[in-house]
Amino acid sequence: xxxxxxxxxxxxxxxxxxxxxxxxxxxxxxxxxxxxxxxxxxxxxxxxxxxxxxxxxxxxxxxxxxxxxxxxxxxxxxxxxxxxxxxxxxxxxxxxxxxxxxxxxxxxxxxxxxxxxxxxxxxxxxxxxxxxxxxxxxxxxxxxxxxxxxxxxxxxxxxxxxxxxxxxxxxxxxxxxxxxxxxxxxxxxxxxxxxxxxxxxxxxxxxxxxxxxxxxxxxxxxxxxxxxxxxxxxxxxxxxxxxxxxxxxxxxxxxxxxxxxxxxxxxxxxxxxxxxxxxxxxxxxxxxxxxxxxxxxxxxxxxxxxxxxxxxxxxxxxxxxxxxx
Numbered sequence: 001x002x003x004x005x006x007x008x009x010x011x012x013x014x015x016x017x018x019x020x021x022x023x024x025x026x027x028x029x030x031x032x033x034x035x036x037x038x039x040x041x042x043x044x045x046x047x048x049x050x051x052x053x054x055x056x057x058x059x060x061x062x063x064x065x066x067x068x069x070x071x072x073x074x075x076x077x078x079x080x081x082x083x084x085x086x087x088x089x090x091x092x093x094x095x096x097x098x099x100x101x102x103x104x105x106x107x108x109x110x111x112x113x114x115x116x117x118x119x120x121x122x123x124x125x126x127x128x129x130x131x132x133x134x135x136x137x138x139x140x141x142x143x144x145x146x147x148x149x150x151x152x153x154x155x156x157x158x159x160x161x162x163x164x165x166x167x168x169x170x171x172x173x174x175x176x177x178x179x180x181x182x183x184x185x186x187x188x189x190x191x192x193x194x195x196x197x198x199x200x201x202x203x204x205x206x207x208x209x210x211x212x213x214x215x216x217x218x219x220x221x222x223x224x225x226x227x228x229x230x231x232x233x234x235x236x237x238x239x240x241x242x243x244x245x246x247x248x249x250x251x252x253x254x255x256x257x258x259x260x261x262x263x264x265x266x267x268x269x270x271x272x273x274x275x276x277x278x279x280x281x282x283x284x285x286x287x288x289x290x291x292x293x294x295x296x297x298x299x300x301x302x303x304x305x306x307x308x309x310x311x312x313x314x315x316x317x318x319x320x321x322x323x324x325x
Contacts, residue, residue: 085182086152087117092189094131098248099270101135103192106204109146110197111173117184123149139249143207156183163188168268168301170195192270193305194277208278210253255279264288268297276311289315289325 089108093100112119121128129149137144158181163171167190176184197204246254248271255262255275260283262276267290276285287307290298292315307313313325 085117085184086120086148086150087112087115088120088122088157088183088185089191090185090187090189091121091125091128095127097271098135099272099274100190100192101131102208102274103190103270105136105143105147106207107191107193107196109204110200111186111191113197113200114173115177115184118148119146120148120150120152120183123151140208142209146207152183157185158183159185159187161187163191165189166300167297168192168306170302170305192273193302194308195305198308205256205278208252208256210249210256251275252278259283261286266295267293268295268301273306277308285311286314286324287311289313292316 087108089104089111091104091108093104108119121132123129132144132147132149158179160176160179162173162176163169164187170193171188173186173196176186251271252274256278257280259275259279262272262279262283262285264272264276264285264287266272267288276283276287279285285308290301290303314322315325317323
């Protein structure tokens, strides 16, 4: 009798907890489903303006990953734009410096244009959201507007390996142009070649254009020479501007507005590369021969893929003189 009594009590307690668990799970599932319905009805696809706190809180709540496969398929129907298919890349260097970020992001846009697919970033990746909202959106809002942030179920994505294991080589994405899968993920590293996006260069310059502002700072030069310059301070041909304390994005804007000639002394510098690529339209760019610099990146680089043909290589002959290639 006592054994039967304990069994009855155990079953009763277990039943109560089981019911509570089911109710909680259902509430979580329906709350997430209602969230997606509201986004769809209001056409508020999270792409340009990012509510970082709410989105990150949602991402960190992994309960939506436990929804049934049927529910995921129902939610998946809201991802497919009428225009067609999507493409993503690994964003392997998205957390690195600004030069690396720009190569990753803009190469994806160029690849999407080539494949006639919609460029997408995975909205469940908290690092992507932080980089977009904190590093890129404040200074390049037009660039961030080119992407959709979307939650695409993992089983719906087809993975293809490309540009693997090397930073600076071009792996032509046109080989994927006839793929019919709805969601394509290109697994590769860095995508540091102008050939991925040079066909959309006017758009790239527009996306990375500095914001127009009415705030100006004018610094009047005193008469005389404050420092020992090697050229006259009033020379009509030369202006010396030192920018050691400017932020990277201001350096890019400065190059775009003022630089007629750029010189890349660190031949694998991605930031130096973008300073030159975004310089004035008819600017000339010179870069140091990477072979002479003994840069370790040389083994991951195909030079004709990294440096545009209009740029000029500088090398040193046996006598020590600098020559142009």
